[in-house]
Amino acid sequence: MRIIIIASFADSLLSFRGALLRAISDAGHEIHVAAPGLSGKKNTIKTLASWGITAHEARISRTGTNPLHDLHTLLTLLILIRNVKPDVVLSYTAKPVIYGTLAAALAAVPKRFSLITGLGYAFTGQARGLRAGIKAVLMMLYRSALARSSLTFFQNPDDLALFRQLDLLPAGAQTRIINGSGIDVESFNLSPMPPAQSLTFLLIARLLGDKGVREYAKAAKALRKLHPNIRCQLVGWIDGNPDAISQVELDDWVASGDIEFLGRLSDVRPAISGCHVYVLPSYREGTPRTVLEAMAMGRPIITTDAPGCRQTVMDGDNGFLVPVRSAQALEQAMSRFIESPDLLARMGRRSREIAEDKFDVHKVNQVMMQEMGLI
Structure with a gap:
């Protein structure tokens, strides 16, 4: 046909x-x-x-x-x-x-x-x-x-x-x-977890309010006051959507040191491989592709209990679900990995297993x- x-x-x-x-x-x-x-x-x-x-x-x-x-x-x-x-x-x-x-x-x-x-x-x-x-x-x-x-x-x-x-x-x-x-689980292969002395969190998204980017920045700011050695990375770009993050906001986050902006990447696998935990505080998705990519590469996930997002995480198994629009809950979920780094390997393995089985x-x-x- x-x-x-x-x-x-x-x-x-x-x-x-x-x-x-x-x-x-x-x-x-x-x-x-x-x-x-x-x-x-x-x-x-x-x-x-x-x-x-x-x-x-x-x-x-x-x-x-x-x-x-x-x-x-x-x-x-x-x-x-x-x-x-x-x-x-x-x-x-x-x-x-x-x-x-x-x-x-x-x-x-x-x-x-x-x-x-x-x-x-x-x-x-x-x-x-x-x-x-x-x-x-x-x-x-x-x-x-x-x-x-x-x-x-x-x-x-x-x-x-x-x-x-x-x-x-x-x-x-x-x-x-x-x-x-x-997700192509062969192209997005299981990647070894980096050493856990200083955790790196990662969000990949178009820079929109509805992707939870502002909540991520607020959580990063609060978390780095207690744990200044952690890294909160952001990959993405600003587009013409009415809900887009402004360049001024982004520049302020970067200038404060709370967010490391990596720009728009044609291949996100090195960024995922370099992080410990993948974060997507989106308000709603179909099924978030970046979460599937991070799962296939063996990373724990923090995402929202929202349509599309909740289908990717079994809370407490391969990551944590947090309420939509709650920077405080997001910070608390991120803190759990800092306080219990042993969760990283276990939850990362489960992410990979779910990616292979379901996605x-x-x-x-x-x-x-x-x-x-x-x-």
Whole structure:
């Protein structure tokens, strides 16, 4: 069959969907991919071409709110899909799910699949002002698109329950919960734990308030007053999201010495290998990829008791769950590893075991391919 996969972020095609693309290609199907900014990613296009995959530029503004731009997105996707004439369309993240699914329906594509990888800015905070307006529009668009989806994948049961509660899915809609995007446990190999004389904590995320970055900075500040030798590292970047951390905030954290900012890394494995504990105080996720990467590399996890995050940690087994928005609880959980460093090895081993058993990317991809009729 011929399949087109539509994304909102070109880099995610290899980092998040590379194993899925390879599996679909190995099964003998013709693959096309579309994402904004893809035409400028020569290495990505070269890699995709080596797998027999055709790349297309898609004009999708990931964080834009201009309705005329979004209408243009719908029209350009419709033209692309009509030109490619696929048997299957798979879209992931909000705008590709909405406009890719609608365009596929208008083009009469037989099989249309949507993958909800998280709910983003509009759904993670108080629905006021701009956030409330964006949420109302998104809900209307999701209803329209998902009514035309053959099957919708969710990465955690909480997101599925919320979509049903908000009446975003039609009666009798076909859905399937999968274990996130999965993780290649061979590429993210078990890494020896560094010596525990001075602990290093690590957070990898886009620098957004909803990722819990401010809570992490507050916890780091409080913790370093008692334990000045610990290190709290941060990997990521500031983007155009309305909830983005400001450059001034980041500069203040770095200047105080409480946060070591490592910038945006193309390969996060050295950073994970150099840390003792991985931290993600996010308000809501689909299934957090960075947590899976750290688990596969054998690191204990501190994350929130929030949708998507709670699915990765068995509290007290491979890490600790803390309440959303609580810098104090986060500090206390971090302190437990300082006071009981023997937890590091035990919880790290359990993280690796859970990653292998539950989140292996090949297991996740097999489920998706079966549901899409590709194997």
